[in-house]
Amino acid sequence: MQAQQMISTHPDARARPNDALIRCIEECYSCAQTCTSCADACLAEPKVRDLTQCIRMNLDCADICNITGRIATRRTGSDEEIIRRMLDACGAACRLCGDECQRHASMHEHCRVCADACQRCMRTCEEAGHSMAH
Amino acid sequence: MQAQQMISTHPDARARPNDALIRCIEECYSCAQTCTSCADACLAEPKVRDLTQCIRMNLDCADICNITGRIATRRTGSDEEIIRRMLDACGAACRLCGDECQRHASMHEHCRVCADACQRCMRTCEEAGHSMAH
Amino acid sequence: MQAQQMISTHPDARARPNDALIRCIEECYSCAQTCTSCADACLAEPKVRDLTQCIRMNLDCADICNITGRIATRRTGSDEEIIRRMLDACGAACRLCGDECQRHASMHEHCRVCADACQRCMRTCEEAGHSMAH
């Protein structure tokens, strides 16, 4: 991912995000892929019926991470209230999805890896939110 | 759109949403299309430089409406905190995007139609949020 | 959905699509919602293990319909090869997903409705493709 390199070329220098937002963009795209993969692996488990809540949360979390990454990438004009709300929503989705994955982490390696990814993405969303606070 | 017909077939009867949520799902998909179209029409305007903020908001709003529609469609398991947050974020995105479009409504018919669509979607997001409150 | 009304306001009159493309855009958004809903309803079925292939195809088909609707909506500049390829891919996804849903149509009403939606969307993709042929 080249979020840093790309965004540093934005014509409006003031639009360039701080490091916390860059890290958050990269984690959002990465977590979107991980949650998509975890939903898919859960779906293939023999005991899929025990994992339907996990699949549902993975699908929602993947969708939210995806567009939070897109929205945080855009620097033209200003849409700060929306970025802030999406960082909040994405942090919450990652927290809830990570908690659910954690419940299955000892049984399913994909849930363990995904719980970690959600944790990491949640933290970068919070840090990016704080970095925008002033 | 057949949101009502589809969701009424969900195996878990308790998962079936009320009319407010159904209307909201349909407006979200519809507003996603309208905002995508408005961003595109703005981009083709000779005075596109005056419309970059509008384009940016349309892109963000389209993305948010899109996944709010997806997430609100899902009824399996429960993910109420996330639906609620996305309805909030989507309502806010529609309000801000609608306000920006309204500024160009006398000049550009696409902005006028889009401002109305955003207004309508914002209202259904609020109503759906209230309908979930208890 | 107001695809017709919006696209008729595009500043470049030559960019305005024919009726076949308008119908296709609307069916793509509608089918994206229906497939998202069918994947979700399948996931909640007691015999979800018999429906994992159906869920997977619904997820893929929803994603493809979603962006085919977006891409076909955009009329600025030209990207005809891409629209054409996406109409092809979307028609194929709808055919395969519709066939799979059809297999479960007698058991699950959501699969029956979704099979019809996929059929309809497939047909409009083909017609839109033909309408662009010259």
Next chain:
Amino acid sequence: MQAQQMISTHPDARARPNDALIRCIEECYSCAQTCTSCADACLAEPKVRDLTQCIRMNLDCADICNITGRIATRRTGSDEEIIRRMLDACGAACRLCGDECQRHASMHEHCRVCADACQRCMRTCEEAGHSMAH
């Protein structure tokens, strides 16, 4: 991105993709971010009117890379015809978008970086397509 680590945990060993598909998934997510960023930077350029075709292609390419990455990530059941078609469409979108970006590469660093990203993603789509051929 942890595509490799995640997919290696899929319960169905036969579903695990080869290295070419893994690389392709990662490039698709990365290129989706880069194209979103390039569209945004182009929109902020003083001479945005010269870049509307580039923006349009970046938006389409970002959408296609995004869902190609999602679809290629899913390994449950089988949807090979669809993966193959999306790899084709994504390779074509990257080729066309990369060519357009290349035209502005000497003027705009974001277009230069994006042209390279599209090239790279195009190549991994082709290689992933070939790797599935037998």
